[in-house]
Amino acid sequence: MSPLVSGKIHVLPDDVSCRIAAGEVVERPASVVKELIDNSLDAASSLITIEVEEGGRRLIRVTDNGMGMNREDAQLACQRFATSKLQAEDDLFRLTTLGFRGEALPSIASVSRFSLKTVPSGSPIGTDIHSEGGIAWVVQDYAGPPGTKVEVQDLFFNTPGRQKFLKTVSTEFSKISYTIQQAATINPQIHFRLLHHNHKIFDYPAVSTFQNRLVQMYGPAFLKRFLPLTQTAGPFQLTGFAVSPHHARTSRIPQEIFVNGRPIKNTTISHAIHEGYKSFLPKGKHPQFIVCIWLDPQMLDINVHPTKREVRFSHPEMLH
Ligand code: ADP
Ligand code: MG
Numbered sequence: 001m002s003p004l005v006s007g008k009i010h011v012l013p014d015d016v017s018c019r020i021a022a023g024e025v026v027e028r029p030a031s032v033v034k035e036l037i038d039n040s041l042d043a044a045s046s047l048i049t050i051e052v053e054e055g056g057r058r059l060i061r062v063t064d065n066g067m068g069m070n071r072e073d074a075q076l077a078c079q080r081f082a083t084s085k086l087q088a089e090d091d092l093f094r095l096t097t098l099g100f101r102g103e104a105l106p107s108i109a110s111v112s113r114f115s116l117k118t119v120p121s122g123s124p125i126g127t128d129i130h131s132e133g134g135i136a137w138v139v140q141d142y143a144g145p146p147g148t149k150v151e152v153q154d155l156f157f158n159t160p161g162r163q164k165f166l167k168t169v170s171t172e173f174s175k176i177s178y179t180i181q182q183a184a185t186i187n188p189q190i191h192f193r194l195l196h197h198n199h200k201i202f203d204y205p206a207v208s209t210f211q212n213r214l215v216q217m218y219g220p221a222f223l224k225r226f227l228p229l230t231q232t233a234g235p236f237q238l239t240g241f242a243v244s245p246h247h248a249r250t251s252r253i254p255q256e257i258f259v260n261g262r263p264i265k266n267t268t269i270s271h272a273i274h275e276g277y278k279s280f281l282p283k284g285k286h287p288q289f290i291v292c293i294w295l296d297p298q299m300l301d302i303n304v305h306p307t308k309r310e311v312r313f314s315h316p317e318m319l320h
Contacts, residue, residue: 015110015135018080019159022107024306028166029056029155030175031307032112035104036150037183040064042085042097043148046206047191050180051198055172057155057163065147068120074127075139078116080106093298098262100303105150110134111162113153121146133158177201181217182263185256185290188213214241214290218254229291234318236295242273243288245280251288258292260300264311269293272320293319 012020026032033050040048043066053059069077076082083102086092092100108114109131119126119142128142156163166172173196184192184204194201204216214222226241243249257269269291277287301312313319 015133018106018110018134021080021103022110023162025103025107026111026155027307028175029060029172030179032056032060032108032152032155033062033176034179034183034307035099035108036060036062036152037180038098039104039150040066040148041183041187041190042099043067045147045190047193048183049193049195050176051195052173052176053197055169055196056176057166057169057172058153060152060155060176061149063147063149065145068123068126068146068148069118070120070123071127071139074116074118074129075137078105078109078114078129078131078134078137082106092303093300095297095302098308106134108152111157111159112155113157115151116148117142117144117151118148119144119146182256184217185213186210186258186261186263186292210239210292211241226288226290235299235315236293236319238291238293240289240291242291245277245282245285248277248281248285248287250284250286252286254288254290255286256290258290259311260294260297261292262302262308262311265309266311268313268316268320 025035029052033056037048037050040062043064045064045066047065049063051059051061051063073084081102083100085095085097086100105116110133113132114134115128115130117126117128123146126142126144128140129137131137156166177194180192180194184190188207188210191204191206193203204213207213207216211223211228225243225247227244229238229240229242231238255270257264257266259266273287273289273291281287299314301314302308304310304312
């Protein structure tokens with residue numbers, strides 16, 4: 001029989017395809033933290049607490065005081081491609097939220113022991129919805145303060161092949177910490193707290209300006225070493241801080257780029273910054289910067305990378 005007619009193709013069962021798809025979004029504990037923080041930010045929270053055990057391998061718990069969800073929404077939120085943030089494809093170019101794919105919660109749930117407890121503001125009773133590996137969902141009443149608490153235990157317990165790729169507790173923890181630092185940098189009006197095994201790692205109460213948040217994070221010497229940036233050029237608005245060349249160090253930390261409030265990697269912007277510094281930097285010293293670019297979302301494609309780490313600009317030369 002010809003191999004072309006032997007009927008070798010079959011559709012994967014839902015749980016298998018979901019675990020495979022989760023590979024794109026959930027690479028490691030820090031990716032879970034990023035997705036959960038994005039959701040808390042989108043829910044207009046003013047306090048976000050992240051608790052972690054064993055570098056996030058045993059437990060990640062993100063608690064917010066945002067708008068919460070009613071029961072129907074809580075159940076929908078755990079399904080693939082269920083989102084409150086987008087109606088039609090065109091909305092991608094008008095987005096004001098960090099999320100839009102409706103993939104994070106089901107992906108995370110499919111590779112962990114997952115629970116979501118949520119109470120919408122003004123409601124006396126909330127919902128606890130949990131599962132093991134995204135199957136056999138259980139829904140119960142829950143009493144708690146308004147907001148949402150997501151607990152992710154034993155990440156990759158059912159995908160041992162992926163667990164093998166995790167690094168040491170301290171490496172995974174530092175990636176988590178860095179992810180939260182990025183979110184804290186660009187959201188100074190939000191109170192962020194991080195605890196590891198119940199020890200406070202950092203606590204950044206809400207402040208009124210970006211500059212105050214940077215001082216909170218990097219200490220008062222920050223303002224002696226860094227110069228403020230503000231410029232509008234065509235459709236682009238630039239804000240941020242860049243190290244003055246004679247204070248540059250051998251370290252590349254921080255080198256942060258935010259576009260419309262998202263931390264991203266972008267070679268056009270990095271190249272432009274390095275070009276700008278070029279002749280001013282002593283050999284072996286690197287620029288340090290926190291650069292925020294704001295532009296009309298119509299000029300930006302954010303749907304090019306599963307974790308939204310990369311974006312595409314409609315006019316990269318002009319941006320450079
Ligand atoms: P997305 O963020 O892309 O919409 P998610 O799977 O991350 O997809 O979340 C699905 C939906 O669940 C969101 O659109 C939002 O309506 C709701 N949701 C998730 N997390 C929270 C939260 N912390 N507070 C309130 N609503 C939430
Ligand atoms: Mg999301």
